[in-house]
Amino acid sequence: MRCEVVAIGTELLLGQIIDTNSSWIGERLATVGIDSFYQTKVGDNHARIVGTLRQALERSEAVICCGGLGPTQDDITRDAIAEVMGVELEFHPEVAEHIRHIFESRGRQMPENNLRQAMVPAGASVIPEQPGTAPGLVCPVGEKVIYAVPGVPYEMHQMMETAILPDLTRRAGFSAVIRSRTLRTWGHSESKLAELLEPRIVELDRSGQATIAFLASGIEGLKVRITAKGADEAAAYAAIDAEEPHVRGLLGDTVFGVDGDTMESVVLEMLRARGLTLAVAEVTSGGIMATRLSALDPHGEVFRGGIVPTAGAVRTKLLGVPGELLGTFEAAKTLASAVRAAFGADIGLATTGQHDLGDISGAAQTYLGLDIEGTLDVERVRLPGDRERVRQFSVISVLNALRLRLAARAGG
Amino acid sequence: MRCEVVAIGTELLLGQIIDTNSSWIGERLATVGIDSFYQTKVGDNHARIVGTLRQALERSEAVICCGGLGPTQDDITRDAIAEVMGVELEFHPEVAEHIRHIFESRGRQMPENNLRQAMVPAGASVIPEQPGTAPGLVCPVGEKVIYAVPGVPYEMHQMMETAILPDLTRRAGFSAVIRSRTLRTWGHSESKLAELLEPRIVELDRSGQATIAFLASGIEGLKVRITAKGADEAAAYAAIDAEEPHVRGLLGDTVFGVDGDTMESVVLEMLRARGLTLAVAEVTSGGIMATRLSALDPHGEVFRGGIVPTAGAVRTKLLGVPGELLGTFEAAKTLASAVRAAFGADIGLATTGQHDLGDISGAAQTYLGLDIEGTLDVERVRLPGDRERVRQFSVISVLNALRLRLAARAGG
Numbered sequence: 001m002r003c004e005v006v007a008i009g010t011e012l013l014l015g016q017i018i019d020t021n022s023s024w025i026g027e028r029l030a031t032v033g034i035d036s037f038y039q040t041k042v043g044d045n046h047a048r049i050v051g052t053l054r055q056a057l058e059r060s061e062a063v064i065c066c067g068g069l070g071p072t073q074d075d076i077t078r079d080a081i082a083e084v085m086g087v088e089l090e091f092h093p094e095v096a097e098h099i100r101h102i103f104e105s106r107g108r109q110m111p112e113n114n115l116r117q118a119m120v121p122a123g124a125s126v127i128p129e130q131p132g133t134a135p136g137l138v139c140p141v142g143e144k145v146i147y148a149v150p151g152v153p154y155e156m157h158q159m160m161e162t163a164i165l166p167d168l169t170r171r172a173g174f175s176a177v178i179r180s181r182t183l184r185t186w187g188h189s190e191s192k193l194a195e196l197l198e199p200r201i202v203e204l205d206r207s208g209q210a211t212i213a214f215l216a217s218g219i220e221g222l223k224v225r226i227t228a229k230g231a232d233e234a235a236a237y238a239a240i241d242a243e244e245p246h247v248r249g250l251l252g253d254t255v256f257g258v259d260g261d262t263m264e265s266v267v268l269e270m271l272r273a274r275g276l277t278l279a280v281a282e283v284t285s286g287g288i289m290a291t292r293l294s295a296l297d298p299h300g301e302v303f304r305g306g307i308v309p310t311a312g313a314v315r316t317k318l319l320g321v322p323g324e325l326l327g328t329f330e331a332a333k334t335l336a337s338a339v340r341a342a343f344g345a346d347i348g349l350a351t352t353g354q355h356d357l358g359d360i361s362g363a364a365q366t367y368l369g370l371d372i373e374g375t376l377d378v379e380r381v382r383l384p385g386d387r388e389r390v391r392q393f394s395v396i397s398v399l400n401a402l403r404l405r406l407a408a409r410a411g412g
Numbered sequence: 413m414r415c416e417v418v419a420i421g422t423e424l425l426l427g428q429i430i431d432t433n434s435s436w437i438g439e440r441l442a443t444v445g446i447d448s449f450y451q452t453k454v455g456d457n458h459a460r461i462v463g464t465l466r467q468a469l470e471r472s473e474a475v476i477c478c479g480g481l482g483p484t485q486d487d488i489t490r491d492a493i494a495e496v497m498g499v500e501l502e503f504h505p506e507v508a509e510h511i512r513h514i515f516e517s518r519g520r521q522m523p524e525n526n527l528r529q530a531m532v533p534a535g536a537s538v539i540p541e542q543p544g545t546a547p548g549l550v551c552p553v554g555e556k557v558i559y560a561v562p563g564v565p566y567e568m569h570q571m572m573e574t575a576i577l578p579d580l581t582r583r584a585g586f587s588a589v590i591r592s593r594t595l596r597t598w599g600h601s602e603s604k605l606a607e608l609l610e611p612r613i614v615e616l617d618r619s620g621q622a623t624i625a626f627l628a629s630g631i632e633g634l635k636v637r638i639t640a641k642g643a644d645e646a647a648a649y650a651a652i653d654a655e656e657p658h659v660r661g662l663l664g665d666t667v668f669g670v671d672g673d674t675m676e677s678v679v680l681e682m683l684r685a686r687g688l689t690l691a692v693a694e695v696t697s698g699g700i701m702a703t704r705l706s707a708l709d710p711h712g713e714v715f716r717g718g719i720v721p722t723a724g725a726v727r728t729k730l731l732g733v734p735g736e737l738l739g740t741f742e743a744a745k746t747l748a749s750a751v752r753a754a755f756g757a758d759i760g761l762a763t764t765g766q767h768d769l770g771d772i773s774g775a776a777q778t779y780l781g782l783d784i785e786g787t788l789d790v791e792r793v794r795l796p797g798d799r800e801r802v803r804q805f806s807v808i809s810v811l812n813a814l815r816l817r818l819a820a821r822a823g824g
Contacts, residue, residue: 012435012438012451013438013442013448013449013450013451014438014439014442015434015435015436015437015438015439015440015442016439016627017435018430018432018435019431019434019435020430022427022431022453023424023427023429023430023431024427025427026424026425026426026427027426027427027428028427030425030426030427036425037425037454037455037457037460038425038452038453038454038460038464039424039425039452039453040450040451040452040453041434041450041451041452042449042450043449045449048449048450052450189520189523190482190483190484191483191484191523191525191526192523194483194484194485194525195523195525213422213423215423215428215429216482218564223428225428277723279726282702285703286702286703286705286706286707286710287699287700287701287702287703287704287705287706287718287720288699288703289699290694290698290699290702290720291698291699291700291703292699293698293699294698294699294720294722295698295800295803297722298698298722298767298768298799299722299770300722300723303722304722304723304725304726305719305720305721305722305723305726306699306719306720306722307717307718307719307720307730308699308702308706308717308718308719309717310706310709310710310711310712310715310716310717311689311712311716311717311755311756313716313756314691314716314717314755314756317754317755317756318719318730318754318755342729342730343723343726343729343730344723344725344726344729355710356710356711358711362517362518363517382517382518382519383518384514384518385566386566387707387710388707389566391707
């Protein structure tokens with residue numbers, strides 16, 4: 001069973017709106033086990049919409065088209081689908097009534113334009129859930145089907161969950177469910193990860209209990225996804241549970257979390273479990289680490305706070321370190337220790353490096369200082385990218401350094 | 413001249429990554445006056461990529477394909493383009509050397525896999541700018557062309573600006589140039605802005621010297637774009653220059669900047685021009701303001717630094733304020749004053765509010781404290797959205813409050 005996604009709207013092509021709907025639909029289709037090989041964006045042009053829908057129906061058994069169901073002259077999805085079906089549009093009085101009711105419940109009168117939204121291709125049915133003024137449509141084309149949903153995300157989501165996904169899986173005759181789990185990793189390059197996982201991927205291709213895929217996630221590291229199919233959810237997760245130790249065995253301590261975990265959520269959780277508090281001095285990262293930590297720990301149970309001591313006099317006055325101490329190994333050590341003392345925390349972290357001294361070449365070193373209950377340590381790293389990326393990388397790098405030290409201590 | 417965009421990667425179809433590249437490219441194409449009627453996402457499948465590229469070349473004179481240029485087995489864009497061109501891949505030693513150099517400059521050895529990235533379709537040329545390991549490619553197909561760029565946004569952006577857009581406009585033989593200028597605004601709702609601009613938009617529709625469009629830009633306010641066509645760049649900008657005062661007249665002091673300006677770049681520039689320095693205490697915003705300011709002023713010429721004083725004891729010890737002072741009008745005033753004194757700056761800003769006390773309802777107030785050379789002031793605002801949006805909004809709001817006060821002072 002293949003299902004394509006067609007997103008309709010000139011504003012999508014012009015980049016005025018980012019098409020997040022197709023991604024969301026693609027993710028949901030993958031989760032229930034329906035292949036989606038193409039996703040297309042097309043503008044508000046009758047001939048091009050018709051051509052795109054026809055081609056999609058040639059390649060796939062189902063098409064979900066998103067957008068162009070509004071009340072204005074630009075909204076021509078209904079007309080295009082009618083042409084593909086070879087039928088006329090029909091007025092559905094009960095849809096018109098529903099739209100009128102929505103306006104009235106907001107204390108407003110329905111503009112006449114909105115009656116366009118009650119025009120439905122002959123032979124199509126209206127999706128019962130209709131949170132907004134645009135009805136969703138199920139439009140049979142021979143044995144195949146076009147679903148039309150509005151571009152408003154929450155309206156589209158409701159129609160997908162209650163009507164379209166159930167209809168698709170019924171059409172596909174599915175009995176199996178597909179589930180996946182993502183391992184978050186930090187520390188390997190993409191090619192190194194490929195090399196480590198390659199043998200296992202080949203093995204799984206033969207045995208077929210689960211599959212492994214990995215993908216880059218920008219400065220947040222690489223994700224490794226384990227996917228399995230089962231008769232029900234429990235069976236799918238059992239296959240994932242059986243596979244996970246193999247993958248973790250290959251990746252070692254580069255795995256920092258699962259699914260929605262982030263580096264900071266994992267570190268905060270480790271600190272919370274150990275009853276430890278944290279403070280940070282950010283020269284290189286300039287506040288990024290505090291931003292990420294404070295987002296998850298607003299009341300400072302673990303994260304006591306941070307300082308961005310840009311001016312030398314600030315470093316002297318508030319942290320008691322020499323103002324000229326900056327961008328060196330020594331500076332990272334001293335700042336980590338000083339922020340720990342000044343903030344009364346168990347652990348102090350610091351980011352500083354040659355970028356802070358004005359060296360923005362690729363050769364510039366970054367120094368990550370850690371003071372863990374009085375044990376001082378500095379990691380020296382050369383981070384890739386422009387200054388903004390170095391700032392970002394310095395944060396995840398120093399948090400990862402802390403994570404590994406905490407884990408090693410627990411094991412020791 | 414028509415140019416399609418093809419985004420390549422199974423992870424895009426699965427919704428693991430949202431395709432923001434196509435939107436960005438679409439926006440840039442529109443700005444330089446090149447039509448883009450279709451944007452397609454296709455997975456890492458040779459036959460489907462080849463078919464998609466062939467169809468795109470039938471409909472359009474140029475295709476930009478994005479992604480699939482990495483070092484792994486999944487990265488097959490090079491091979492697919494070679495098939496469309498009817499040529500073989502050739503090894504480019506100078507590209508390999510460049511990739512090796514990138515690894516070495518990070519103190520790492522190049523994995524053998526990365527040599528795949530030095531394979532280039534015969535007859536294609538390599539885009540000189542190559543910020544990462546993936547080279548961008550210009551691949552002629554008869555009179556038409558396929559451009560291949562990596563999916564990493566900042567790498568793609570560089571190649572688009574320096575090589576692809578100039579090549580496209582040259583191919584299009586444009587005699588007229590289209591230029592635009594974006595006014596950044598903060599403070600009006602979208603409907604208020606529409607109301608203010610409507611008469612002028614109608615007027616321009618008749619006279620046609622320039623056009624006005626506006627678009628929401630999330631927490632960064634609303635953008636108003638003035639676009640004009642001219643025989644050359646100077647003529648286009650002259651038409652924009654003539655229109656800009658009309659638009660500014662309608663929008664008043666909600667216009668904070670132009671094009672690439674941000675609220676923090678504008679505020680930093682105003683402070684620099686006046687010889688004033690700044691320090692910030694961020695409870696609500698938790699480091700976001702320091703992050704934004706430090707990105708633009710790394711050496712603290714204006715921005716002396718910031719503090720995220722999450723724990724009460726930290727507020728007492730480092731800022732000399734009572735630990736329990738939080739989330740109130742009084743707290744904002746006191747923190748602004750205290751951070752100004754502690755950091756030895758001319759101006760202190762502070763964010764705190766009822767969110768910091770655990771009230772995450774829509775009714776929660778945020779207090780923005782300003783101490784401008786000893787003149788104390790607090791703005792009380794009710795910011796929309798969840799906690800993360802409130803954090804973000806508090807920053808742009810307090811910076812805007814400072815901007816308006818500095819501007820008023822200069823005028824008075």
